[in-house]
Amino acid sequence: MIVKILKKSSTFKAVNYNTGKVDKNKGELLLVKNFGVLQGIENVRPQDYINYLEAVSSSSTRIKYPQFHVAISTKGRQHSKEELSDIAQKWMEGMGYGGQPYLLIFHKDTNNNHVHLVSTRVGRNGKKISDRFEKLRAYRVLDQIMGVDEKQVLKDQLEKALSYNFSTRAQFMMLLETNGYSLDLTAKTYTINKNGQHIGSIDLSEIDQKIPERKKDTARMTQIRAIFEKYKSIYDTSINNTDHGYSSEFAEFLRKKFGLEIIFHGKNGKPPYGYTLIDHAKRAVYKGGEIMALKDMLTVKPDQTDESRNEPIQNGIQLADKDNQAEINSENEEEVQSENSDNALDDTPSNEIQSAKHAPSEQETVFHIPDINISDDIDDEAILGRNRRRKRKARTNTR
Structure with a gap:
């Protein structure tokens, strides 16, 4: 499962993008949360949601890009729309957006089930919801929700990598790097990190003793x-x-x-x-x-x-x-293309650590x-x- 925080914007065009998916029967609006009186009104227009998000965001003039747009995707059909909805709500809570107004939309036009979330970064108190190490926290929160034990996963990945035939340390590193890990060489070990967090290490001797065992098939x-x-x-x-x-x-x-x-x-x-x-x-x-x-x-x-x-x-x-990620990237580009008349989208990286x-x-x-x-x-x-x-x-x- 992946989570991707999509491009920042000074407007809330992601609302139109996602409701457009619903209008084309490519999506389904699963949840409208914390929108006050709008939740009791029938036939609410997309612009009504935008107006509400803008009203909340107007309490701060310092936040230049208030839109918060996220996609959470599973591999294939491993999780239903109901399961994804539950995961997404818990994720929003874990990221500090549980009390924010947000829309939850299920997309059904790709090979991987996924949902989009649209909210504002401006809290009810006029302060910005913390984005400190946001992309790193995004996966940590998701792992917690899914009950992923990163240390156990690494142990399994190391065991699997050591079962491959390889002829250099560099080739061994590739086996881990293709699964999202980064490795740093020390005198006697490789330290292993993921999502900016140190999660383990492996002695070089374990790798080196496997190299002579390599047999070409x-x-x-x-x-x-x-x-x-x-x-x-x-x-x-x-x-x-x-x-x-x-x-x-x-x-x-x-x-x-x-x-x-x-x-x-x-x-x-x-x-x-x-x-x-x-x-x-x-x-x-x-x-x-x-x-x-x-x-x-x-x-x-x-x-x-x-x-x-x-x-x-x-x-x-x-x-x-990776196929899942490619779909999200493609959707992100589709959204940008659908807004090519809007110059508000901003691609400038945030100040958070972006180790990737x-x-x-x-x-x-x-x-x-x-x-x-x-x-x-x-x-x-x-x-x-x-x-x-x-x-x-x-x-x-x-x-």
Whole structure:
């Protein structure tokens, strides 16, 4: 399950966006809470909700972007609209918005059930609802509601990662980073963080003793090459470069169909020079050159960075939720497009800590594509590890 705090705005256009979904039978208004007399009136117009939110927000002239717009999404149909409604209300309470006026809308036009929440950041007392470390707290509150024990989850993830065949520490790190963790190297351990919180560590000796045990499955490698050869002529292999990372139709297909996850390696937003492949089906990690040279597999398009997308990928997204996250990002873009006559939307990051956002630098960057990871015949430990230690940053882009 994921939670995403959407773009800030000085107006409440998210009300029209969500009620528009309802009008098109793509959504359902589940709850109108704390709107006073409006809750007793039939046939309330969207503008009535906007007027009420503006009236509450007018008690403070210092808050420039009062709209609070959030999406909470489950994987597929794991949670019903009723369950999502209950989770969303508890989440609002945990984030300090329980007493605020807000709308709760269920969206049913994507592969993943999800709800949207629209409220105001201005409290009844005229003060701003705390947004301190907001994006980090968003996941902590959701984890508490869902009863997630992060330490137990990490223990399970470490056990699973150690069961893979890998040849370098860097490859082991990728296995955790694709699940939203960041790792920092110390003298004897990797310290492990998630959502800005330290949750555990692993001794380097545990990793190092697994490296010599790696056995290449030549039959499987041959099979993967055959898969690449067969489908690269069917699916578009062109790489699109956005500030969310690299993507391609071909890579998406391999991820969904065969559990082959490609991680592209690039620098400063330029076309990738290599990749690493994670074979989740057989629990093995390969340098891309062991399977197929990047130039023989993919076509790189010119830089197509969409500068309108400033939202970083959240650090807490689980691998299984990446399709889910993509839907939310797409909806976010849809909302912006539906408001292209309104210049009030603001993409400027808040002052909170945004550990997932990476400013351009000379440091090498590894762009992550959901569920498929590939690298050319390059020593990822020697090159990627060295640069990451220099900057103390994670290998993959996170959301």
